[in-house]
Amino acid sequence: MKKWVYFFDEAAAAEKSVGGSWDGVRGLLGGKGAGLFDMTRAGVPVPPGFTLTTQACNEFRRTGKFPPGMWGQALAALKQVEKRTGKKFGSSSNPLLVSCRSGAKFSMPGMMNTILNIGLNDEVVEGLSRLTNNPRFAWDSYRRLIEMFGATVFGLDDEVFEHPMGEHKKKKGYQLDTEMTAEDWKALVGIFKVEYKKHIGEDFPQDVYKQLELATQAVFESWMGKRAVDYRRATGISDDLGTAVNIVTMVFGNMGFDSGTGVAFTRNPSTGEKTMMGEYLLNAQGEDVVAGIRNADPIANLSTHMPKVYEQFMKITSRLEKHYTDMQDVEFTIERGKLWMLQTRNGKRTAKAIVKIAVDMANEGLISKADAVRRVTPDDVDTLLHPQFDDAARKKSEVLAKGVNASPGAAVGQIYFDADTAEKMAKEGKQDVIMVRPFTKPDDVHGMIASKGILTSEGGATSHAAVVARQFGIPAVVGASAMKIDMERRLMIIGEKTITEGEWMSVDGATG
Template sequence: MKFVYEFAEGNKDLADLLGGKGANLAEMTNLGLPVPAGFTITTQACKQYLASGVRPAGLDDEIGAHLSTLEEAMGRRLGDPHDPLLVSVRSGAAISMPGMMETVLNVGLGDASVAGLAAQAGGDERFAWDSYRRLIQMFGKTVCDVPGEEFEDALDAAKAAKGVRDDVDLDAADLRELVGAFQAVFAKHTGHEFPQDPREQLDLAVEAVFRSWNAKRAVLYRRQERIPEDLGTAVSVVAMVFGNLGADSGTGVAFTRDPGTGEPGIYGDYLANAQGEDVVAGIRNTVPLEDLERLDPDSYAELLRIMATLEGHYRDLCDIEFTIERGKLWMLQTRVGKRTAAAAFTIAAHLVDEEMIDMDEAVRRVTGAQLAQLMFPRFDLSDEPQPVTRAVGASPGAASGEVVFTAEHAVQRAEAGHRVILVRRETNPDDLPGMIAARGILTSRGGKTSHAAVVARGMGKTCVCGADEITVGEREFTVAGHTIAEGDVISVDGTTGRVYLGEVPVRDSEVVQYFEGDLDPANANDPLVSAVHRIMTHADERRRLLVRTNADTAADAARARRFGAQGIGLCRTEHMFLGDRRELVEKLILATTDADRQAALAALQPLQRDDFLALLREMNGLPVTVRLIDPPLHEFLPALEDLAVHVAVARERGERATRQEQMLAAVRRMHEQNPMLGLRGVRLGLVVPGLFAMQVRAIAEAAVALAAEGGTPRPEIMVPLVGAVQELETVRAEAEKILAEVVGDSGVPVLIGTMIEVPRAALTAGQIAEAAEFFSFGTNDLTQMGWGFSRDDVEGAFFWRYLELGIFGISPFESLDRDGVGRMVRIASDEGRAARPDLKLGVCGEHGGDPDSVHFFHEAGLDYVSCSPFRVPVARLEAGRAAVLDAPSVG
């Protein structure tokens, strides 16, 4: 196996082998650009080193051979006392991880070669000693884990002794003494002198870069960016060029377009008489790149030519690092530059206009995650407000309002025209009305997959979870020495997790205004809105997957349709039984006779019919999938402990509490150790006579009513939690009788299908498909049951540890577990369609709006995804991207 490549042997398509830096250095070399000579050690060498702890067999010989070639090309030898070659040793992963891994400069310098370096630089002793102190400092910190602050303390002491502020004001004698101080620091912490053998320096530096792949910050960055753990880093060994040789030298960073906005122009920074790490470390203030035109017009003109060449070659924004050595420009690195979400869309549209790429490529170059960032409002932090705490940014956005502590108060204050923030220890289904009424939600418990987080994201509601520094009382909470009472105003930032006292102003998202129809892209005079419109239009033309919404109210349905939803994939009817209707559900539960039960159902039916009619009207002509009631009935009853206390107190006082006693008996009768695996879904419909029948009748009557109005209803009845085909057959038989009676010859089509959310259902999908016209995968429950843990309980308990250990790259509730849950989806899809070729397949779990999961559902051959209204545009874009990523790139 070959471990080392000359730059001229590689190209930009070999990033997996040579890392991004090495591949792009090779590409620039082959373009004839001024790149210092060097070679790259492959990611394969890194992976073998990390696996064994030693350099792979043969690597040392390959490095020696390429080092000899480099020395011949440069006319110098590494560490030569009279005319030394120095090299940089730089990391470079296949996927850019800026600043996460290590670099060592000036490798090859030692006590014997400092004078030779000074002579090489025309007698500049200051430059030579400055280069030496930089090597000891970087090598000590990076290779030998010497505390970096000790070097900084020694440097500060040298400047203080000299009475100067900047290190450039230290002369050769000062720097010679500083080298001695640095060597003493090195020896104190390592137990040995600084190595003088240049090849030993090189080998140790290479190993340190390999090890930096597993540095904490690198691991954390990969988790955040979902970069695979097994890629490894390449190492580029490059002949040093020096930007710290005086006023005619320097170093800088340039972008071919503004990475913040995407607008064309000259963007970057330059620092004279400096090496590259000085710009990153911020030890001196840089000047705008345009100032280079005045300082060195020839180098500036050449840099502009190279920038144009690179952007034309890569057909994208390029991020460039360069050094000028005594008037000679050298290119040290280029890569496709990171950018903001706004810049990503704007640049893609501009490059289409400039005929560098086509619209397919524009769709490939943006992501749903970037689109989501553009849709959330943001705080205007120009006045620099100080947060009182920071927790988990669970649902992005910015919201200010009066603090309320109950759902009831949230609704009351919102109806009175006030903006409110609902503050709870944690939320539960009963809090839904308050969550809907609130502008934002703050909890002291939970995380990104808690109830508050999941519901808030579904509604596009700002949410901060897990603020454990907050102590929540009945009418106030305390944090950082502040007491915030009900009615006081706070501001929560669901992107950063920060919480502020008082109101922080927000600015609206123009992208949301566009999706809402309030902003015409043709007249918006906004390049971002125009870019989003063009890219979304093309994504819609290219995608195969339809995108529906999860909606329980007409308002949600209307918003989703404005956002481009093509129907409702999940209407959760249990959400329709909250509020004033809860009493009717209680009567149903407490019913002891058929007559009482029928009376409760009869009271609920017209309310349900009106709910369904409103949804069908909003989605006129589009499918509306109604899930029959799913959650355990105990969720509609008071807590067992509260009821028991109430009854006991009443008895102690000699008072009658008949209704509470009846309720207590019912709660005890229905109490379950694990309600999520108990009496719910299809089981509930089979055990409580008439419940599903009432809902089916209400759906049918609503459809007939809309048809009578001249509309085109397309209802679909979904039976939840089916695990055996016999369950579905029983419900279907009853439903078909009702549909025949109500719908009759009206011609209204009503499909009957099921959710696949129990592993047994996925494994017996061929049987179930014989009784189902569609499957909708409930991936939330399928994940819970597939993994064997409860979403509501596990995140705070151990998810953090699983993420830390790398067992999870990301929570399986955020992005679909392709290997496990995804395999069940594929099995059910394949076996279902084998039994019923026209079986319609969709997904209605939270994963329906997750970008990575959407790609999986496209690959698995599903017909549609369904997600919250706010995530509909994200799913539309990702469905389009999935389609174009399957096609060859031609632009």
């Protein structure tokens, strides 16, 4: 029978199946999967798990159902993960929870689906609460699952869940998610389940195996989702590659303030400087950082909060950069003081950073001068010639707000508050457009690509908006927190100034 599933410690078997080529392994397991396999082989702390191959995805696309034998192999692999972790999937006494993550051969940040905390239901959440003696963590994890499941598997708008959560926080006088108590999260789970049934027409599934099956199917289907297709068209990635699915034991950054999650680049992806650049949040899960929903702390501050974890993290990332001879983009979680690495991949960067990193790595002896030259493409050179603001004009201009200089370059255009309108005004109206959002989501990528500049009120240098803007050479400023966006009235307020949709604005991605 064809092998559709590989454990993270089966790197050698995966290599053998594709004739020994690591490029072939990336094609089989996807970039995320290949990174997890490689890190596991190198002794880096990676949670136990397994990968369903891109071949399974392509077979699913062809027939509309899982290939024969695949789901049986996946369930058998899950039993092995139970043995390795000492936990049981669906158990209320010692529950195993997993994430279901996409991962194509070539990095497509945020374009496909991920679901966390699979395995929670009404009984398991009570057991997890007792086991960890942390009911806040358990109920927070459960509401995240319902929210992500509804949005990912059934395509519900984020507002279906964000609106009642915002109303609850407003009623309680909370500003931050971290102010929510266990009782708050428990109440919100009840509200979310009502919203889920109202929009889906059935209850949130209590069968944990059904959760995993639907999540896996949703990840396969996301390969041909609009945002993924738009991204591939813009980057020249073939539709034939498919995505792998990585089933990973959950480790939790939201168990308290001895836990956290983050994203980091081993060099600055905007300038190319040889300094670690990243962000982390305490008492949070990974999507909080990537989505930019909460403004995170600079990675350097981790040396104060958790010095031993920071030291271990810096050693691991240095090893990874030397191993791959390129700047790495890593994701990590800290659970009760223990570091876990969840991803490593070659990081997206600006054209300026491409040149700087290539030259520096050649001088450091990591790559040859010939390799350094090959890493700079004609498109990169073209991007380096992007317009910049004149210094004299910049000094005369009125600064409305400041944020993180996420992607360099100068942009002037008319502002629009959603991706569809931004794309329409750019393509049909032939306007220069600045897309303004509280934070961007993968569904916004078509509007981002059509825009001359991007501006967000939330998020940081590793948020979705920043990563995509850098890749496509779009000037971007993120986390301009002085800016308050009113989506209903289609306007933004900065101090005493009100700016309506369609007005002109300049974005300086070099200075923020």
